[in-house]
Amino acid sequence: MHELIASPYEDEHLLLRPGSARALKIPYAKYTQLLRAAADGEEAPAWLVAAVKSAWGSDLTGRPVAGTVLVRAPGRFRHSRATWEINLGCDFDCEHCYLGEKKFAGLDWEGKQRLLHTVRDAGVIWFQFTGGEPLIDPDFPAAYRLANELGMQIELLSNGSRLRNDKILSLLIEHPPSKISLSVYGATAETYDALTRRRGAFNRFTEGLDKAVRAGLNIDLSLIITNRNAHEADAMRAWADRLGVPHREYANISPTIHGTAETLPSQSPEHLTQRAPFTGCPAGHTFFHVDPHGRASICKVGREHSIDLVTEGVDGLARLGGIADSLMLRTGGCSGCTLSGSCRVCRPMAKIFQEAKAPLRNYCQHGQPKELVK
Template identity: 50%
Template sequence: MHSLIASPFLDQHVLVRPGSRGGALLPEARYDELRALDPGEPAPPWLVEAIGGQWAELDVADQFLGEFLLVRQPSTWGYGKASWEINLGCNYKCKQCYLGLKMNAGMPWEDKRHCLDIMADAGVLFLQVTGGEPTIDKDFLKAYRYAWDLGMMITVSTNGSLLWKENILRTFREYPPYRVTVSMYGAKKAGYDELTQREGAWDMFVQGMNAARHARLPLRMSIVVTDDNGNEEQAMQDLCKSWDVEYEVFTNMTPTIYGGGEVLTAQSKEHLRLRKTFTGCNAGHTFFHMDPHGLVSICKIGRDDQISLPHEGIEGLARLGEIADRLMLRTGDCSGCTIAGTCRVCRPLAKHYQEAKAPLAAYCRHGEKKAG
């Protein structure tokens, strides 16, 4: 079982460790050297020194390469990251959820495994496993372990409600995730249960967080601020600080993935924040998203023209770049915009807001002018 991964990542080569945020760049010649070495050979001195400099607690001087290092093969596809909704089902019914209807549905295990193989062949090193709530999927642990064995650095995005379960904790201890990102919906039981529309949700969250912290999982909190819990924003931040867990605050609600505006009523007007100017992204070019049925899109938002990974295989990804470029073009009410280039959201997200008939101020600079 590996404790380190040497891998291409986009235009670079890196040395990373599951469970650790740190890493090191590898010169291409050093990466090629590692590829050529037999797993039964001892670690070369330069590698022992590099590992000791980055992870002082990891001593590999007397180990063979195959005992601690997984060397991933190069890929011609150029994808370094991906996200995967393993299942849209959830044990919460959050009022603001952008997924809309959350139904348990997905691929059989063989298709899941096939898609993970394709992701690895496409070069994916960093994989986000999300949902719905991923930990309720019957194949979650099996899929997590399979992706880990393929040499992926895995982020699990969860509501934290099941992190106390021993089978999950045991798996994360033995096969460390890159990060566990936990959504936070309140700082008190009444408000938390109300927002998630699940009695006992707060108790499950606290139990999960206590277990995760005790297990020293690499945690990060996503504080979700809505109209219901806006008065608890500071209390949520204070709780994260008391737990010594880093956090990020999210205040802007988005329509559902179907363009539905029903969740926008959860927006706290007092917490609506101006986004930074959108300057472009590499969605569809170095990153992609896969839904529970193996349908690949450029990202979680731009889901038009999806590619069926189980049926088309890795060759289907060849069309993703062209799809991304087309989805980013300004169309509809955004074509001919006089302040184009200063947008605060990408074109696919703007399209969702337009379909949801959201107020311009929620997503468009023209709305900011009117509001002013």
């Protein structure tokens, strides 16, 4: 397995190390030098030895470029990031989950392999496994290994319940992801198990979290604040601080991706935060989302007009930018809005709020006191 990745990135070229969040910019001339050196069986050039020693503390002196550095070819388009719901199945049943009904279904292993090669060929460098719960998919270990072999920097979004499994943990220690983002649903078993609607969930999570932290994996905690666990918000923050891991908080619950509102009552009103004005995003242009069946969309919210990557391959992504632009147009209840220039949600998100008949205050300035609208 390679130790480094050299890859084009938009109009630049990067040097990366699997499992590390650090990236070094290198000139095009040095990228092409590595490409030639790998093909000709040459040793690592002096500049590479020095750069790697400084950035990651590894010594490549006398090492061949081939087998040490995976030099990736340019992608067809500008897509450098992607996220994949390997499966919607989950071992938790959280009442606030935006996925709604979580059916365990998706591609077979052959389809998953074709998808991962297509994602690589598209030029994706940063690749996120999510779900559902990705670690419960029977093909996850093989898919994770293949994504590593193809030269993608991997992030995991997980509930952490399977990190206590020695085989899963050993895989992640052998090939560490650049980050593992774990959702936290409470600070006590009573609250955690009630929110996830799974007895024993808290104990499984804490065992896996402790093992991952001791193993030195790069953990990031997402503190999910709802009306069921809001009384433990301070305790969750203190827990993250004791572990010495970074954490973020999420309290703004959205409707399901199907535009239904059963998730919204789980919000804790006093913990809702004011979103920053929406000024655009790279969805569909440099980023895309893939569902369990291999259908690519601009993001996890804007799933209309998806592209079947398994059958169409990379060529299908040529349409994604146009789809993104069309989905971002202010239509329906938002067309002609005088506050659209300072709107705090994108059009696909506003659409599912409207379909769910959610109160305006959840997503629109028109539903807020005038003194809060800026």
